[in-house]
Amino acid sequence: MSKKVQGNDSFQRINYLYQISKQMCTKNPGLSSYYGNLIVNIAKKNVLKIHPDIKRQICKTCRCMLIANVTAKTKIRSKKKSKIIEWTCNTCGAKRSIPVEKNKDYSLWVDRPEAVVEVIN
Template identity: 35%
Template sequence: MAGNIKDKELYLRLNYLYQAAHCVLSQNPENVELARFYCFTQRIIAKRLVLRQDPSIKRTICKKCYSLLIPGLTATTRQRWKKGKKHFTVMRCLSCNHSKTLLNNPDYCLWQDRPEAQLQQNQADEDSVGKCQPKKHKPDKPDCSQANTSYTTTT
């Protein structure tokens, strides 16, 4: 995905706001309001322009008060588990006490990091370039002789 990005300038602006929020908190940990303003502005811009943010960025911003979640500074992080089930990371915002639960699964891979997603992205880029190919007729019933191991999701 490092190739040709459609709205590169907009993503650079979002990245700048996210880095500015981090810099504000690293220089003065008491200046949470300015970092919150930067995160709020970043989220509003992404929402207005219908841009998808990376999940690693979305996980570090509180959904309720838009403050930057830094463990030990603006958030507490706890490891929890249920009997016979998966382990979880619970992040609690210190400003609004809103908690966010994240699954700890070392085998889990985000869809955008899977090879199938990269192939779909490349095919979509090739189709948008203008290569007009006739659509192939799909049968009404899928062929069950081949094992389908790829799962497609939309986010």
């Protein structure tokens, strides 16, 4: 239990940086990458697992936020029996594929009010 509380500060920071990064990605991709990088570094330093919903939105190459049809193109492909969503980062062109099963509750968590520490307008 105490371990969970300890990690809370870092989770809140990650959440906060995530909000900024998401808002920056259309206006300033460079800054979005910077905050994306910070998120990954905080998580590494504190040995935290970034929530899969957030992790999926950070480009592995440039660490910009990937937002469907805004900062990334998405394509649904059928692979064998399963479907995958292919994401192409508009900033650096990197591609990543995410199985649809994993996307079942996609975007739900980050859109829940409790996931938001502070929304910057």
